Amino acid sequence: MSKKHVLVLLALLAVTVLILAQCTEKYPAATKELNLASGNSCVNCHLDAEKLKKVATPLPPSNSDAGEG
Amino acid sequence: MSPLEAWELVLVKGSFLNSTHGALGCTACHLGNPQATDKEAAHEGLVAMPSDSVDHFCGSCHADIVVNHKNSLHTNLKCYYTQIEKRLGYDISGDPSVVRNFNKECAKCHASCGQCHVTRPVSVNGGFIDGHNFNKEPNSKDNCTACHGSRVGAEYFGENEGIPGDVHWYSQLMHCSACHTADAMHGSSATAKNRYTDTDMVRCEDCHADKKTANTFHSMHWGQLSCQVCHSQPYKNCNSCHTGGEGITGSSYITFKIAKNPIKSPERNYEYVPVRHVPIARNTFASWGISDLPNYNAEPTWKYATPHNIQRWTAQTDTTGSAWCGAKCHNSDYWLTLEDLAPDEVEANKDIVLTK
Numbered sequence: 001m002s003k004k005h006v007l008v009l010l011a012l013l014a015v016t017v018l019i020l021a022q023c024t025e026k027y028p029a030a031t032k033e034l035n036l037a038s039g040n041s042c043v044n045c046h047l048d049a050e051k052l053k054k055v056a057t058p059l060p061p062s063n064s065d066a067g068e069g
Numbered sequence: 070m071s072p073l074e075a076w077e078l079v080l081v082k083g084s085f086l087n088s089t090h091g092a093l094g095c096t097a098c099h100l101g102n103p104q105a106t107d108k109e110a111a112h113e114g115l116v117a118m119p120s121d122s123v124d125h126f127c128g129s130c131h132a133d134i135v136v137n138h139k140n141s142l143h144t145n146l147k148c149y150y151t152q153i154e155k156r157l158g159y160d161i162s163g164d165p166s167v168v169r170n171f172n173k174e175c176a177k178c179h180a181s182c183g184q185c186h187v188t189r190p191v192s193v194n195g196g197f198i199d200g201h202n203f204n205k206e207p208n209s210k211d212n213c214t215a216c217h218g219s220r221v222g223a224e225y226f227g228e229n230e231g232i233p234g235d236v237h238w239y240s241q242l243m244h245c246s247a248c249h250t251a252d253a254m255h256g257s258s259a260t261a262k263n264r265y266t267d268t269d270m271v272r273c274e275d276c277h278a279d280k281k282t283a284n285t286f287h288s289m290h291w292g293q294l295s296c297q298v299c300h301s302q303p304y305k306n307c308n309s310c311h312t313g314g315e316g317i318t319g320s321s322y323i324t325f326k327i328a329k330n331p332i333k334s335p336e337r338n339y340e341y342v343p344v345r346h347v348p349i350a351r352n353t354f355a356s357w358g359i360s361d362l363p364n365y366n367a368e369p370t371w372k373y374a375t376p377h378n379i380q381r382w383t384a385q386t387d388t389t390g391s392a393w394c395g396a397k398c399h400n401s402d403y404w405l406t407l408e409d410l411a412p413d414e415v416e417a418n419k420d421i422v423l424t425k
Contacts, residue, residue, distance in 0.1 A: 023325075041103050042095040042111065047083060052076035055108045059075045059194055 070210050070218075073196040078188075090387035091205050098126050118191070120182035121405070127182045134255055136379070141256030143180040148263040150175075156349070160183075168359040169274025174312050178216060185254070202218075206246045207254075217223050219321075220243070220305045220345070224378040229323060232302050235379050265332055265373060272336070273297075285394070286386070293309040295339040298327055299385045301376035306410075308370075310348030313356025316350050325376075327423040328405040332373045344405055344421065345374035351413065365418040371405055400425045 045051050081139045085091040105111035117253055123144075128135040138144050153171065162211050163169045177192050184190045185207040188197055198211045199202060201252035207213055214222030227234025237243040246254075249405040253269035263269035273296040281291045286299065303325040328344040330337065349360050349370055383398050404423040407415060 042099075042101065043081065043086065046079055046081040046095075047109070049076060049080055052080055053074075056075035057077075059078075067401075 070215055073189075074196070078194065078196035079265045080197065080200060082197075082202060082382075088202060088344060091201070101380070112395040117180060118183055120187075123182055134251075136261070137256035138182075139256065140259045140261065140305070141254065142267070143185075143254065144256065144259060146176060148260070149178075151262045152368060153354075155367045156362045156364050158367065159360070165374060167357060167359075170312065170354075180216070185212050206244065209244040209246075213249075215237055221377045224302075224376055227378070229303075229305060229378075232323070232378060233360060233380065235377050238380065265337060268336070280390035281317055282303060290372055292338065293340050295330075295337070295375070296380070297341040297343045297375055298339075300379050300381065300383055301325070301343055302380060303381055304343075304345060304374065304376040304378060306346040307348035308346055310353050311350075311356065312354055315356075325403055326371065326405040326409065327403045328369075328371060328418075328423060329419050330373065331369045331371075337373075342370070343374045343376060344371035346375070346376045347372045365413075369421050370414045371418055371421065 045055075090098075095101070099116050102111055102113055103117040105113070109189070116122070116126075123135050123138055150161070150171070153167070153175075157167070161171070162198050178190075180190055184195070186203050186205070187201060188195045189211050193215045198208055208224075210222075214225070222257055223229050224232075225235045225238050227239065234238070236249070248271040250269065252269070253267055258266075258268040258270075261270075264270055267400070277296070280287055303323045305321050306324055307319070307321045308318050326344050327341050330339050330342045331344070333339070347370060349366050353406050354362065385403070388394050388397060391397055404424055404425060405418070405425060410418055410422070
């Protein structure tokens, strides 16, 4: 194999590595199974209206005239 | 827009968990402690609105969309900033007191990605629109007119007593995003200082250019009058507004006034346009320690307007019974004249009033 061929192969390898690195998931895979199984997870409260009603902080009065034309 | 109880604001739908964003897991965007057993501990370190850090959270996947967000008037509020600077007469970035007050009061209307695509705006207490599901197109009532409701929303949906809504709504059910495109909303115009200098801001002519010679009125006035001069109806005006939590003082009123175009530009080169009195007074910023705006006259208090209550037939276009075709408009009460101005705003509007 000539030196030229080796260089071309190395270049192709580098490009492939770069492309694969860009395609890697930025976030881990879904964790909803973990959340749903856990008794104290975010979703167990935020999916349950009755639980939320018990712990919700009352809203301040809103200004009904607020707004931009 | 119906009010929501506190618990409804944060109630997540099960369907969200199966969505692309839901699959990321709550803590990927909101942090907090999912192992905690009580509310306070679970919310420790919580990021309630991840899109306030748009580059970090939204931008990590949607870089192509958020790249221009700093240009968006919804993000930078340059429209308010510019007007305040004009009426103060100096660059406010060097005035910590004004910047602090601006951020405390005016900046509440800042809209992040989430406030258009996930929740109602924070200025109306927020709250999921669809159980945390992401909406590609903002909801006209829950998002757009939650902020732009007192004037534009009321006009468009026909909520001003006795004045029908906009034909684009009640005839075509066109939502805001039908005209106000994602590119424009996401800040494609780097030079925009207000909505009318946004190079991507929609104009009627973008869709209706073929009507240029559709009738005698169009042939005579196309380009000279903005479309709204003939095709919009009376709209809401406000005269004074106070900072410091007092909000708008005095009653709003419905009227329709035509004046010389205060912001002529190549894109909006009309001679005459409808104008709306904006909520400004000399003492608007009294609570900021500015009892009398030093450059109050730098801008007209009657502002270029595009009322959103378009009709083909309006009081201006229906000439039934008129002596001649222009009788409803020429030398009419629609004209903004000196008599319409309060004594202390004559100077600010002298260049746009009409003389009968």
